[in-house]
Structures are given as C-alpha cells and as structure tokens.
Amino acid sequence: MSISRPRSEQLYAEALQHIVGGVNSPSRSFKAVGGGAPVFMKRAQGAHFWDVDDNRYIDYLCAYGPVITGHAHPHITAAITRAAENGTLYGTPTELEIELARMLKSAIPSLDKVRFVNSGTEAVMTTIRVARAYTKRSKIIKFAGCYHGHSDLVLVAAGSGPSTLGIPDSAGVPASIAGEVITVPFNDLGGLAQALQRWGDEVAAVMVEPIVGNFGMVMPKPGFLEELCRMTREAGALVIYDEVISAFRFHYGSAHTYDVFPDKAAIEPDLTALGKIIGGGLPIGAYGGRKEVMEQVAPLGPAYQAGTMAGNPASISAGIACLEVLQAPGVYERMDALAVQLADALKQSSLSYGIPLEINRIRGSFSAHFCSHPVTNYDEAQDTDGELFAQFFRLMLDQGICLAPSKYEAWFLTTAHTEEDIAATIQAADQALKVMAGK
Ligand code: PMP
Numbered sequence: 001m002s003i004s005r006p007r008s009e010q011l012y013a014e015a016l017q018h019i020v021g022g023v024n025s026p027s028r029s030f031k032a033v034g035g036g037a038p039v040f041m042k043r044a045q046g047a048h049f050w051d052v053d054d055n056r057y058i059d060y061l062c063a064y065g066p067v068i069t070g071h072a073h074p075h076i077t078a079a080i081t082r083a084a085e086n087g088t089l090y091g092t093p094t095e096l097e098i099e100l101a102r103m104l105k106s107a108i109p110s111l112d113k114v115r116f117v118n119s120g121t122e123a124v125m126t127t128i129r130v131a132r133a134y135t136k137r138s139k140i141i142k143f144a145g146c147y148h149g150h151s152d153l154v155l156v157a158a159g160s161g162p163s164t165l166g167i168p169d170s171a172g173v174p175a176s177i178a179g180e181v182i183t184v185p186f187n188d189l190g191g192l193a194q195a196l197q198r199w200g201d202e203v204a205a206v207m208v209e210p211i212v213g214n215f216g217m218v219m220p221k222p223g224f225l226e227e228l229c230r231m232t233r234e235a236g237a238l239v240i241y242d243e244v245i246s247a248f249r250f251h252y253g254s255a256h257t258y259d260v261f262p263d264k265a266a267i268e269p270d271l272t273a274l275g276k277i278i279g280g281g282l283p284i285g286a287y288g289g290r291k292e293v294m295e296q297v298a299p300l301g302p303a304y305q306a307g308t309m310a311g312n313p314a315s316i317s318a319g320i321a322c323l324e325v326l327q328a329p330g331v332y333e334r335m336d337a338l339a340v341q342l343a344d345a346l347k348q349s350s351l352s353y354g355i356p357l358e359i360n361r362i363r364g365s366f367s368a369h370f371c372s373h374p375v376t377n378y379d380e381a382q383d384t385d386g387e388l389f390a391q392f393f394r395l396m397l398d399q400g401i402c403l404a405p406s407k408y409e410a411w412f413l414t415t416a417h418t419e420e421d422i423a424a425t426i427q428a429a430d431q432a433l434k435v436m437a438g439k
Contacts (some may be wrong), residue, residue, distance in 0.1 A: 002398045005039060007052040012037035027064065033390040033405045039397070044071035046416035049402055057402040058421045062412035064404065065213065065245045066276040068335075069325045070416020076280045079321035083314040091308070096316045103323050104278065104286065107253045110268045114288030115297060116311040120244035120275030121149030123285035124207070126297075126305045127271040128153055130287070131205035131238045133296040133303035141195050141206040141237075142166075143186040145378025145408075147214040148207060148242050148273075156181045186212060186377045187221045192231060200235035210267070211255040213245035215381035215408050216367025217360045225256070225267040238293065239268075244275035244285070248323065249412075250363040251332050280322030282315040325415065335364030335413040338422050342411075343368075345426040353437035355388070364413035381408060388436065395432035401425050 015022035023029045023038065030038050039057075043050045047070050049057040062068065069076060083096075097116060105111045117123050128151075132138055140153060148154035156166030156178040166181035168174070182199055184191040186208075196203065210225055212218035232239050246255035254274075256267050271289035278284055288294060296303040325331070343361045346368055350357035356372035369375050370385040370392070389407035396403055401424075403411060 003053075003055045003400065005037065005051060005053050005055065008040045009037045011040045011052060027404070027406060027409075030405050032386070032407070033393045038405070039402070046070040046072070047414055047418070047421050055400060057397070057400045058417075058425055059402050060411040060413070060425075061402050061404045061409075062414055063281065064276075064409065065249065065412060066279060066281050068249065068277050068412070068414050069280070069322055070414045071281075073280075073322075073325060073416070075325055076318050076321040079280070079317040080282065080314055083317040086313065088314045089309065089312050094311070094313055094316070096313055096320065097311045100278070100316050100319050100323075103320065104274070104288065107323075108247065108257060108272065108288075110254075110256070110272060110290070111288035112291035113294035114286050115294070115305065116316065117285040117287065117305070117307055118283050118309050118315075119149070119285045120242075120273065121151055121285070122307070123244065123273035123275055123287040124148040124154060124240075124242055125151035126303075127240045127273050127287045127289075128205065128207070129305065130293060130296050130303050131240060131271060133301065134293045135204045135236065135238060137202050137204040137237070139180050139182060139199055139202045139204060141182045141184060141192065141199075141203055143208055143212075143378075144183050145186060145215040145381060146207075146209045146212060146242065148209075149244075152177045153181055154207070156183065185379065186215075186218065187224055188377065189224060189227050189231075192228060196231055196235045196237075200237070203232075203235055203237040205238040205240045205271070206232040207240040207242060209242045209246060209255075210269075211246045211250070211258075211362060213249075213365070213410055215378045216369055216375050217362045217365055217410050218367075218376060218381075219260070219360070219362060221376065225261065226263060229267055229269075238270040240271045240273065241269040242273045244273055247272075247274050248277040248326060249365060252323075252326055277322060277326075278319045279315045280318030280320075282318040283309070284315045284319055331415050332363060335415060335417070338417055338419070339364045339366055339411075339413045342366075342413075342422050342425060346429050349426075349430040349433045353433045353439060355433050355437055357433075358384075365410045367408075367410045369407065391436055392429075392432050395435055396428055399428035399431065401428045 040052045041049045152173045155170045157169040166178040168178040182195045243254045275285040298304045343359045343366045358369045370388040
C-alpha cells in the first residue's frame with residue numbers, strides 16, 4: 001500500500017513562500033527523515049488524522065504529547081465551546097484558574113503554589129529565573145539531550161567530557177549565556193558530583209526531566225533521582241523537574257509521584273514545570289513548587305513574570321476537562337495494555353527479520369530505537385540508526401501510521417486508541433520491517 005499526497009506537496013510549496021521553512025515548529029519538518037513535504041492534516045478525531053488528500057492515519061505523534069484523550073474529545077470540545085461562548089480572554093482572574101490549580105495541587109503535592117503561563121518553554125524559563133532569584137546564584141546544571149524548550153539558557157549542548165560548561169546549541173545564544181549552564185550526561189551521578197564539586201556554590205538549580213521523553217523514553221536508573229536531590233540540596237541549589245511531557249502521561253499525577261519510585265519524599269523537587277497535557281490540547285504551561293520559593297514571583301516577590309494570555313479561560317477549561325477525563329477508572333491501565341501489545345509485537349517482528357530494535361516502554365508511551373544496545377542516556381540515543389528510522393517512518397506513513405519524524409521522539413498512546421488500531425499498526429510495522437530486511 002502506498003499513499004499519495006499531491007495536495008500536501010502543493011501546500012508545502014505554498015507554505016515555503018510565506019512561513020519560514022514551511023512549518024511553525026522545526027520538529028514538524030521532514031528534515032530528519034530525508035526531507036520533502038510534511039503531511040498537511042485537515043481533521044483529527046479520536047486516534048485518527050485525515051490529511052488534505054483524504055488519507056487516514058492512526059496517530060502516535062499525538063502532537064508531541066498533549067493529546068492523551070484522543071482528538072476532539074467531546075468533553076473537552078464542550079468545555080472549549082462553553083469557554084469561547086463566554087469570551088476567550090478577560091485580563092482578569094477567573095474562578096476556573098483556581099479550579100485547575102486545585103486539581104494540579106491535589107495530584108502533585110509538591111506544588112504549594114502555581115502560576116499558569118502559555119507554553120512549556122515559558123514555564124521552564126521562569127522556574128530558572130525563580131531559582132536564581134531565590135538562591136541568588138546564576139548557574140544551572142542540565143542533562144545532555146533533555147529538551148527544556150527554546151529559551152536561551154536551555155538551548156545549550158554538552159561539550160566533551162562528563163561535566164562541561166555548555167556551548168550554544170543555536171545561533172543567537174551568546175556564549176556568555178551558555179557559559180552559565182553546565183551539562184552532564186543523564187543517569188551519570190559521577191558527572192553530577194563532579195559538576196557540583198567544581199561549580200556547586202554558583203549553582204542555582206539542577207534541572208532534569210525525571211523521566212526523559214526527549215531522546216526516547218528513558219527511566220532514571222534506580223537511585224538516580226534520590227541521589228540527584230540529595231547532592232543538589234547539599235550544594236544549596238534547588239531541584240527543578242521539567243514535567244512538561246511526563247506529568248499525567250504515566251498516571252494521574254507527575255512522574256515523580258508515580259509508583260515506580262519507592263521513596264517519593266526523597267525525590268520531591270523544589271520547582272516543577274508543566275505543560276502539554278494540562279491544557280487538553282490548547283496552549284498552556286504552568287510552574288509551581290515550594291511556597292517560599294514561589295513567593296519570589298511578582299507581585300509578591302522580586303522575580304518578574306507576566307502574561308497577557310496566561311490563564312486564558314479556553315486553555316484552562318480544556319485543561320480541567322482533560323484532567324477530568326483522565327480521572328476515570330482504568331484509563332491509564334488501558335493505554336498501558338495496548339502499548340504492551342504494540343511494543344511486544346514490534347520487538348517480535350524486529351527479531352524475526354533480524355533488525356535490531358531497542359524498545360523503552362513506560363506505560364502508554366515508548367520509544368523504538370534502531371540499535372542493539374540499551375538507551376539510558378543521550379549518547380546512546382544518538383548512537384542509533386537514523387537511516388533505518390527514516391525508512392521505517394516513511395514505510396509506516398505510507399501505510400497510514402503517523403509517527404513523529406525524528407528518531408528521538410516517542411510513540412504516544414491515547415485513551416482513544418482501540419484494539420483495531422493496534423492490530424493495524426502491528427501489521428503495518430511487520431510489513432515495514434520485512435521490506436527493510438529485504439524479505
Ligand atoms: N520541556 C519538555 C520536557 C518538552 O518536551 C518540551 C516540548 N517538547 C518543552 C519543555 C517546551 O514546551 P513548549 O513546546 O510547550 O514550549
């Protein structure tokens with residue numbers, strides 16, 4: 001089976017005339033999978049997409065994470081419609097904001113106080129400012145391969161060595177800013193200890209995705225977060241968790257309140273950045289944490305952060321509705337069970353065709369790296385076969401299965417995926433791997 005997409009190609013040519021690179025986020029381009037026109041979608045419902053050429057796809061991209069209830073979920077759509085009918089933006093506080101704040105706090109007890117913003121980028125950027133205001137220090141430690149949005153400070157890459165001062169990962173980020181960031185390999189406590197020993201009294205915060213979603217799905221090794229928190233506090237710095245992908249992804253709560261971590265008190269962060277799922281598919285971000293740290297924020301404290309669109313009734317209403325859907329019994333267990341089926345079948349097909357595939361599954365999400373070694377950090381994720389991935393990606397797309405166009409991105413299940421979707425995907429993947437093996 002092969003799908004033709006003449007209208008997508010035509011629209012891409014047009015988009016290139018008006019929108020830089022033809023896309024409004026570089027991750028949407030097909031640059032990492034050999035180039036060409038990305039698919040232009042026109043409609044989405046449940047676990048399915050329809051493109052402008054009327055081809056149907058099963059969606060595992062899920063908008064890079066926010067879409068966990070499937071597209072156009074009636075409960076969320078009704079909430080957005082109600083919000084739109086009542087006016088989408090007031091520039092005043094609303095009762096809805098209190099409701100979503102309460103829901104977040106009851107699911108994530110480390111949030112004494114929260115503030116809503118418009119994106120994960122803003123949320124992370126502000127946690128760094130708040131940590132700097134609180135500690136009166138300026139350096140940040142982050143982990144290689146963890147993505148924290150596109151603000152200057154976190155757009156830095158590692159140099160060589162176990163713990164290094166960052167180098168700009170983007171033109172336009174001054175070296176002086178990248179020099180405020182220290183990069184350490186994920187899961188490497190030795191590297192973290194070395195960084196803290198060398199720069200500890202200048203470090204405002206250690207920032208980490210407690211469960212990584214940005215170089216595939218990667219769990220912290222047992223004891224990693226516990227020791228990270230202990231060492232960070234000993235150095236007088238704050239722990240910031242970037243849970244923009246992970247919160248409400250694996251269970252109703254944040255990654256750090258998930259049952260795989262036996263001692264939750266030992267891994268509690270000072271600040272947490274949120275986004276994606278908590279907006280039910282509309283733009284949102286939030287950050288929150290310990291009361292005395294959050295009280296650094298204006299109007300209470302000296303750290304300034306503001307937003308015309310922040311807490312807008314449409315995003316907040318969609319977020320409340322999305323979390324309500326996720327509170328229903330069994331939703332996570334169901335996504336988990338479907339992901340097990342799919343991941344196991346992928347592994348089985350890869351074994352039978354002799355194509356190395358390493359799957360990291362964490363409940364309803366997983367990554368599938370073309371390699372034959374474990375993926376526990378960014379170096380290992382880089383050392384995987386991008387060409388095989390690109391081939392697989394296109395073979396899947398041509399059979400109506402939509403994955404993210406990058407070997408680093410995860411597959412996401414939603415509450416809308418069905419047994420039939422999984423069966424069709426298993427069949428398509430088997431076919432793709434068979435073609436790739438030349439069989
Ligand atoms: N943090 C993490 C962990 C993310 O995955 C992302 C986006 N993929 C961001 C922050 C940035 O969020 P946004 O794209 O909403 O600005």
